[in-house]
Amino acid sequence: MDWGLTKELYKFPKIEDTVQEIQFQLLEETYQLVEPLIKERDVVYELLTYSFESYVSARLIWKTSKDMREQTIFIGNFLLMDSLGTSIANGI
Numbered sequence: 001m002d003w004g005l006t007k008e009l010y011k012f013p014k015i016e017d018t019v020q021e022i023q024f025q026l027l028e029e030t031y032q033l034v035e036p037l038i039k040e041r042d043v044v045y046e047l048l049t050y051s052f053e054s055y056v057s058a059r060l061i062w063k064t065s066k067d068m069r070e071q072t073i074f075i076g077n078f079l080l081m082d083s084l085g086t087s088i089a090n091g092i
Helices: 002-011 040-045
Strands: 022-034 051-062 067-079
Touching: 002 022, 022 067
Parallel strands: none
Antiparallel strands: 022 051, 051 067
């Protein structure tokens, strides 16, 4: 999982505005995966999705002023497999 996620984040291109003054990039080496707060068996009873949150650091660079801002951003939830090898979405 770690190697595959790092590889995909590395492929994410740097994004520039149309006049190429601002650049946005993801820092693939600083991602975080947050374990679910609820147990696998409780997900079914509460009709929730068994997943973990993922975060990655992003950098915004203003080329004209050489100013830079770095912030951790939420990139999404990834489904987890339960002990039977299936995914639980909305309690099902």
